[in-house]
Amino acid sequence: MMTATNCSLKHLARFPQLGLRHRQASFGMASDDEHTLSLQKQLVESRKRVRELTEAIKAKTDELHQFTQVPSVGRDNVASLLRKFGASSFESSQQPTLPPPLTTHTANLLLLLELSDFCSDAVVSWAIGQGNPRKRSMPIDQLWDTDARSEIAAGVEWLYILAPLVSLSDAVPKQTLRLSRYVTEYRLFHWLAEQNCSSGVNPANRQLIAEAVRSIPTCLPSNLEEHMRKFFLNEGRATRKWVKRFCGRWGVDPGRRLRPGENLAPKVLEDKESWLQFVVLASSAMWPS
Numbered sequence: 001m002m003t004a005t006n007c008s009l010k011h012l013a014r015f016p017q018l019g020l021r022h023r024q025a026s027f028g029m030a031s032d033d034e035h036t037l038s039l040q041k042q043l044v045e046s047r048k049r050v051r052e053l054t055e056a057i058k059a060k061t062d063e064l065h066q067f068t069q070v071p072s073v074g075r076d077n078v079a080s081l082l083r084k085f086g087a088s089s090f091e092s093s094q095q096p097t098l099p100p101p102l103t104t105h106t107a108n109l110l111l112l113l114e115l116s117d118f119c120s121d122a123v124v125s126w127a128i129g130q131g132n133p134r135k136r137s138m139p140i141d142q143l144w145d146t147d148a149r150s151e152i153a154a155g156v157e158w159l160y161i162l163a164p165l166v167s168l169s170d171a172v173p174k175q176t177l178r179l180s181r182y183v184t185e186y187r188l189f190h191w192l193a194e195q196n197c198s199s200g201v202n203p204a205n206r207q208l209i210a211e212a213v214r215s216i217p218t219c220l221p222s223n224l225e226e227h228m229r230k231f232f233l234n235e236g237r238a239t240r241k242w243v244k245r246f247c248g249r250w251g252v253d254p255g256r257r258l259r260p261g262e263n264l265a266p267k268v269l270e271d272k273e274s275w276l277q278f279v280v281l282a283s284s285a286m287w288p289s
Contacts, residue, residue, distance in 0.1 A: 082152045127152055180220055
């Protein structure tokens with residue numbers, strides 16, 4: 001009895017051209033499959049590259065927006081009000097009078113002062129919009145002007161003396177959290193400046209987040225403090241996004257990272273560019289040794 005396989009072989013033996021066509025068709029199908037897989041691989045790579053380029057364009061756009069945005073100036077600008085208030089105290093030996101337009105900002109300013117452990121420079125930074133480009137009230141190249149900052153700081157100190165006290169217990173929790181995050185970022189920025197300028201080290205994200213937790217205001221109510229701790233210790237997508245936005249808001253270059261404790265040759269440290277703008281000049285001018 002002849003099987004189906006034997007019949008097929010016998011049939012192909014009688015018609016060799018049919019066998020050749022069969023082999024050619026099989027080879028063609030294999031070639032088509034390989035071509036399809038190659039196209040699919042190219043498509044995946046192209047989509048990945050498009051995502052990378054889109055993120056790079058967005059990051060560069062945000063950076064350009066930060067440096068080209070026109071500062072918000074005007075009569076109601078809190079930095080201008082504080083600066084005029086502080087400058088008037090230098091010009092006269094008499095006690096200055098609290099300007100009425102400044103009273104609308106009193107609650108935020110005094111809360112911020114308390115949350116920062118009465119660090120007037122933190123309030124100055126908040127008032128001029130440092131770390132918040134959309135509310136920046138001074139050109140970026142003047143953010144570290146020592147005369148301007150000292151006059152604004154004097155305004156903050158006189159505001160504390162003359163204005164009614166504000167208690168954290170009376171503040172809206174959402175407002176307290178917003179100001180506490182600013183204090184945390186302010187402290188973190190100066191910690192980063194110290195790490196980079198003194199040691200030539202740019203800490204990794206994990207260390208950045210750990211320092212952010214240590215920078216949370218200690219005078220916060222326990223429930224709000226726990227809320228902030230959970231946010232930073234979550235180690236999820238939201239925390240990674242915060243690190244990226246923090247770097248953008250404060251002008252920190254997230255690149256050029258070094259491992260903690262990495263030894264660098266003196267020449268490398270000498271040539272290493274700081275990723276923080278104006279910090280070296282500002283530190284030497286504002287906190288002389």
